[in-house]
Amino acid sequence: MGEIKSTLDLVMARTRHLTLSEAEKRQQQREEGRKRLAGLIQQYEDGLLSPQRLVDAVNALESPYGIAGRDELGLAVTRRIDLDQDPQRWLAVISTVPGIDLTAWQEVLEEYRRQRDDLNRRHGEAALERLAADGFTGSAVVPNLVADPDWRAALEALQATSRRRLEAALPGGAKV
Helix, strand or coil, X not given: CCCCCCHHHHHHHHHCCCCCCHHHHHHHHXXXXXXXHHHHHHHHHCCCCCHHHHHHHHHHHHHHHCCCHHHHHHHHHHHHCCCCXXXXXXXXXXXXXXXXCHHXXXXXXXXXXXXXXXXXXXXXXXXXXXXXXXXXXXXXXXXXXXXXXXXXXXXXXXXXXXXXXXXXXXXXXXXX
């Protein structure tokens, strides 16, 4: 009887003549480096790495994976940071990025908080007015902003704008 080939054997037989160009190999290395960077950031977020150990591990990714470690770190943190949480733990990391405008970062975060609070106040007042028009009044009436699609859309737009401003404060305006 003939030999039964596995799927892997079939794939390997059909692709043995294919090779990657040097550019494709470098691109795959950079992608692998970015995935490892994401894993390191997750470990930091989980409290398994100190800021210094995170930076050291990111620096170690530069040579074998061909990525600009700290620049990539700045961009990754910008995309990962929860704008509604205390940013101090991330500021300890982002301050290690060479050429970062840390003052601009802090200003963006403070401005975001002010605008978010104003957004919450305005949408809360509008929700209370709508509820009052429907006959619901009193001190026990509390608007549920999370269920308001207009509030969610406005908050998402504010977060996107703030993230773009944070990226602009990175060295080179986040051209990573």
